[in-house]
Amino acid sequence: MSRNLTNILWLLGLGILFFIPFLGNVHLFDWDEINFAESAREMLETGDFFRVQINYEPFWEKPPFFFWLQVISMKLFGINEFAARFPNALIGITSLITLYYIGRKIVSEKFGMIWSLVYLASILPHLYFKSGIIDPVFNFFIFLSIYFLILTLQKATNKSLNSLLAGIFIGLAIITKGPVGLLVLILCFIIYLIFKKGRVKIPILSVIIFFISSLAVTFLWFGYETINNSPWFILEFVQYQIELLTEPVAGHEQPIYYHFVVVLLGCFPMSILALPAFRKKASEVPFDFTLWMKILFWVVMILFTIVKTKIVHYSSLSYLPLSFLAATALYPRLGENQHFKLHKAIKISFLVIGFIFGILLVAVPYLFNHSELIIPYIKDDFAVASFNTEMNWQGWEFLLGFIFIIGLLVSSRYLFKQKLMPFLFTMAISTGITLLCYSIFVVPKIEKFSQGPAIEFHESMEGKDVYVTTIGFKSYAHFFYTKLKPSNSSDGIEQIKNNYKQGLSTKKEFNPSVLTTISNNWLMEGEIDKDAYFVTKVTLRDEMKGREKLTLLKTEGGFDFYFRSKNN
Numbered sequence: 001m002s003r004n005l006t007n008i009l010w011l012l013g014l015g016i017l018f019f020i021p022f023l024g025n026v027h028l029f030d031w032d033e034i035n036f037a038e039s040a041r042e043m044l045e046t047g048d049f050f051r052v053q054i055n056y057e058p059f060w061e062k063p064p065f066f067f068w069l070q071v072i073s074m075k076l077f078g079i080n081e082f083a084a085r086f087p088n089a090l091i092g093i094t095s096l097i098t099l100y101y102i103g104r105k106i107v108s109e110k111f112g113m114i115w116s117l118v119y120l121a122s123i124l125p126h127l128y129f130k131s132g133i134i135d136p137v138f139n140f141f142i143f144l145s146i147y148f149l150i151l152t153l154q155k156a157t158n159k160s161l162n163s164l165l166a167g168i169f170i171g172l173a174i175i176t177k178g179p180v181g182l183l184v185l186i187l188c189f190i191i192y193l194i195f196k197k198g199r200v201k202i203p204i205l206s207v208i209i210f211f212i213s214s215l216a217v218t219f220l221w222f223g224y225e226t227i228n229n230s231p232w233f234i235l236e237f238v239q240y241q242i243e244l245l246t247e248p249v250a251g252h253e254q255p256i257y258y259h260f261v262v263v264l265l266g267c268f269p270m271s272i273l274a275l276p277a278f279r280k281k282a283s284e285v286p287f288d289f290t291l292w293m294k295i296l297f298w299v300v301m302i303l304f305t306i307v308k309t310k311i312v313h314y315s316s317l318s319y320l321p322l323s324f325l326a327a328t329a330l331y332p333r334l335g336e337n338q339h340f341k342l343h344k345a346i347k348i349s350f351l352v353i354g355f356i357f358g359i360l361l362v363a364v365p366y367l368f369n370h371s372e373l374i375i376p377y378i379k380d381d382f383a384v385a386s387f388n389t390e391m392n393w394q395g396w397e398f399l400l401g402f403i404f405i406i407g408l409l410v411s412s413r414y415l416f417k418q419k420l421m422p423f424l425f426t427m428a429i430s431t432g433i434t435l436l437c438y439s440i441f442v443v444p445k446i447e448k449f450s451q452g453p454a455i456e457f458h459e460s461m462e463g464k465d466v467y468v469t470t471i472g473f474k475s476y477a478h479f480f481y482t483k484l485k486p487s488n489s490s491d492g493i494e495q496i497k498n499n500y501k502q503g504l505s506t507k508k509e510f511n512p513s514v515l516t517t518i519s520n521n522w523l524m525e526g527e528i529d530k531d532a533y534f535v536t537k538v539t540l541r542d543e544m545k546g547r548e549k550l551t552l553l554k555t556e557g558g559f560d561f562y563f564r565s566k567n568n
Helices: 003-019 032-046 065-077 081-106 109-121 123-129 135-154 159-174 180-195 204-229 232-246 258-266 287-306 312-333 344-369 381-386 397-416 420-441 443-450 452-460 477-481 492-502 512-525 538-544
Strands: 467-470 532-537 551-556 559-564
Touching: 003 081, 003 109, 003 123, 003 420, 032 065, 032 081, 032 477, 065 081, 065 135, 081 109, 081 123, 081 135, 081 312, 109 123, 109 312, 109 420, 123 135, 123 258, 123 312, 123 420, 135 159, 135 180, 135 204, 135 287, 135 312, 159 180, 159 204, 180 287, 258 287, 258 312, 258 344, 287 312, 344 397, 344 443, 381 538, 397 420, 420 443, 443 452, 452 477, 452 532, 452 559, 467 477, 467 512, 512 532, 532 538, 538 559
Parallel strands: 467 532
Antiparallel strands: 532 559, 551 559
């Protein structure tokens, strides 16, 4: 068996082992995971695969491509958590092999393996490939588009094919999450031209092929939607993208240094290992490719630092170039004797941040299991009440953090002995095992603390001809976990929708949040045609006292559950 095939099989096996098992072991998390899975589920319910919907109303925040992937997955595995997360697991496995292939092509098999292992060993990429959010797919498409753009500019042959592929992948990125994908690529290209002082040959035919192929792909949705349903939906989508850039949408406002802290700490160890690459270039790695990766990293970090809406995964595109830079920092120091050298400060930083993570992994389950130690310091009444949820801690879960600490110590031994490949394999495997065990034994308990009682209540309502809604907080859980049917929005709610829409002068004035408020008020006070159930947080109890038609059914964790009979 060739070394190349052996390396691919190793990466394939590690990806399957760490990304796929227990994907469905925990409920989807509000908002994003449930939001996206619900859009895919409603596509299946309605048979309309081009109009993105939530509660069977237009949802213009995202294009549909990722939901199409989830629809295919749900066709294979059913409508469940595993199916919602499976596309990202496949992207994770594909990413490892892709990084190896590109690294092998531009430098060597060993460099490709180093690059993939650095990526696999890092924490946040692991978490995203086990999630049901859009960004891993979006980032993968942008990265591939930039890679083929680099080949278009540098290679004497296959320029037309490479520009075609660059256009296809940026088109896929656009219909996955929006035009910000094209914005990132254009910014990177402009900065690259500045660095090269404009001395870049840009074949006109390649430019034409790139734009035609990207437009053809984006037409799959933007064009189809505009032709069939008028441009109002697309205009609302574009307006929302502008709001994300200029306003802290949905309260996601963070300090200006937010994404730098997220990447530095969350992308351990590659964030530490990459530091030398920012100081000097690696002579063994093509300069132009390194330049592109540095540009991509800084464009992402600066762009999403400027953007007012700051969410942790917005900077996740930076993980791919950062892992490359970490690989370049390690590879030039790798000699024929398989030894490598890193500055002492890097080794100390690796140990310090690694131990911080290890301590956190130990502390989190321990403190949850001994809540009396932290409740006096918590100012959030909802969080305090949530500790009353039965989470079934066994008491030994804190030991899982020691898997990471042991792996850190063993890998540090290889680090100080200057043995690169054993260092990377040990770090990757210990990270993978720790996070896999956490997903089995710890995350379900934390999910039960944060949202479990509400999710379980919604599940108990599945198939019942009743109304279920939340009051006082935004959630998509009652749509997905009650398996809401279009018919369940009929009768009274459907009449409210029709009256609301008829009162608008244009479709553009439609606002789902306003409709939700009107509907909830009717459910609590109007003449309803079905029994209704309401989920609120205990922090809203005083506001609910004036609702005489509602009966408090129970309190569980940080949630209150109310009932209203259709006869009341």
